[in-house]
Amino acid sequence: MKLPIYLDHHATTPVDPRVVEAMLPCFGESFGNAASSMHPWGIKAGELVWQAREQLAKLIGGKPGEVVFTSGATEANNLALKGVCEQYASKGNHIISVTTEHKSVLDPLKHLEKKGFEVSYLGVNSEGLIDVEELNSLIMDKTILISVMLANNEIGVVQPLEEVGKIAKKRGVLLHSDAAQALGKISVDVQKLNVDLMSFSAHKMYGPKGVGALWVRSYDPKVHLVAQMHGGGQEEGVRSGTMNVPGIVGFGKACEIAKENLEEDIKRITELRNDLLEKFEKNLDEIRVNGSLEHRLPGNLNMSFEHTESDAVLLGLNQEVGASSGSACDSEKLEPSYVLKEIGLSTDVANAAIRFGIGRSNTREEIEYASNKVIEVVHKLRLMTKS
Numbered sequence: 500m501k502l503p504i505y506l507d508h509h510a511t512t513p514v515d516p517r518v519v520e521a522m523l524p525c526f527g528e529s530f531g532n533a534a535s536s537m538h539p540w541g542i543k544a545g546e547l548v549w550q551a552r553e554q555l556a557k558l559i560g561g562k563p564g565e566v567v568f569t570s571g572a573t574e575a576n577n578l579a580l581k582g583v584c585e586q587y588a589s590k591g592n593h594i595i596s597v598t599t600e601h602k603s604v605l606d607p608l609k610h611l612e613k614k615g616f617e618v619s620y621l622g623v624n625s626e627g628l629i630d631v632e633e634l635n636s637l638i639m640d641k642t643i644l645i646s647v648m649l650a651n652n653e654i655g656v657v658q659p660l661e662e663v664g665k666i667a668k669k670r671g672v673l674l675h676s677d678a679a680q681a682l683g684k685i686s687v688d689v690q691k692l693n694v695d696l697m698s699f700s701a702h703k704m705y706g707p708k709g710v711g712a713l714w715v716r717s718y719d720p721k722v723h724l725v726a727q728m729h730g731g732g733q734e735e736g737v738r739s740g741t742m743n744v745p746g747i748v749g750f751g752k753a754c755e756i757a758k759e760n761l762e763e764d765i766k767r768i769t770e771l772r773n774d775l776l777e778k779f780e781k782n783l784d785e786i787r788v789n790g791s792l793e794h795r796l797p798g799n800l801n802m803s804f805e806h807t808e809s810d811a812v813l814l815g816l817n818q819e820v821g822a823s824s825g826s827a828c829d830s831e832k833l834e835p836s837y838v839l840k841e842i843g844l845s846t847d848v849a850n851a852a853i854r855f856g857i858g859r860s861n862t863r864e865e866i867e868y869a870s871n872k873v874i875e876v877v878h879k880l881r882l883m884t885k886s
């Protein structure tokens with residue numbers, strides 16, 4: 500076993516070597532512009548991009564032509580929310596979302612509120628879950644969009660999206676979901692979930708950074724979007740800009756690998772997560788799991804070690820174990836996570852939270868070492884505060 504141990508797979512994942520290998524030709528002979536359809540270089544690049552569309556579509560049960568490649572899930576979320584609201588503004592101005600969404604959903608919504616849209620924010624219970632009946636009661640004639648994430652980036656809680664999809668369909672409201680944390684970790688089927696738009700990010704599933712996608716339903720109903728990036732008319736005019744062929748090829752390969760490994764990954768990573776939790780429960784008191792354990796990503800464990808501060812614990816790990824407090828995006832701020840506040844934690848308990856993100860490459864040995872190290876540090880810190 501090698502130190503340090505990476506347990507921060509929600510922030511980003513290592514790139515799978517098979518993904519790197521698939522990308523390499525794009526920096527060599529396959530350097531063409533996917534929009535140059537009149538010569539072999541462009542045709543080759545176009546074929547590679549199409550193959551990646553197929554690989555993603557297969558993983559999610561969609562069609563290759565429904566995939567819009569973007570620079571990541573942040574851009575996909577922006578395109579979905581702003582693109583739908585601008586397109587359907589004549590039908591209404593009301594949006595429903597959730598308080599525990601990622602900032603790349605909440606901030607575009609704030610922007611839309613300034614432009615005259617109204618947003619109802621659903622709260623969550625102490626488990627981090629929304630109440631689907633409450634969501635149903637918020638739908639009005641002027642509601643044009645519902646946006647509910649599939650899996651949360653901090654507490655790993657998986658929302659009852661299939662139920663939301665049924666309601667959205669019945670009430671004739673478009674449904675968007677940020678699935679950046681879910682893709683490749685749990686089964687994601689756009690048909691079963693009845694979503695109309697879904698956002699993805701390659702670097703959260705062993706692909707490269709700077710590439711992602713928005714899946715947009717093409718029938719029953721066909722969803723239209725106002726472009727948010729104007730220029731050369733790529734992606735049928737919805738997202739202009741020369742395609743990131745290497746990134747897209749890597750994303751496609753990561754999808755293919757995820758599909759092959761999904762069942763085994765779920766089983767193995769859930770076991771490792773449960774081992775980690777069991778170690779903590781056996782050796783420490785006054786700890787709590789934040790968010791539902793049942794409706795949760797296999798690799799997520801978000802725990803508060805009461806009477807400690809997460810930053811002190813993380814420092815105490817002496818760079819041997821890479822976990823995080825809050826989400827990577829928020830960890831530079833000193834305020835406690837808004838997600839943990841939303842599930843009802845006091846500031847102290849929220850400030851004592853550590854997010855462990857277990858991934859495909861972690862071993863039992865690593866989990867054993869990391870848990871011992873955390874237990875040792877928590878014991879030490881608690882002794883210091885008592886004396």
Ligand SMILES: *Cc1c(COP(=O)(O)O)cnc(C)c1O
Binds near residue numbers: 571650709711
């Ligand atoms: C990481 C993440 C994003 C942002 O994805 P990028 O591709 O890094 O822009 C959005 N939503 C969730 C839930 C995430 O975890």
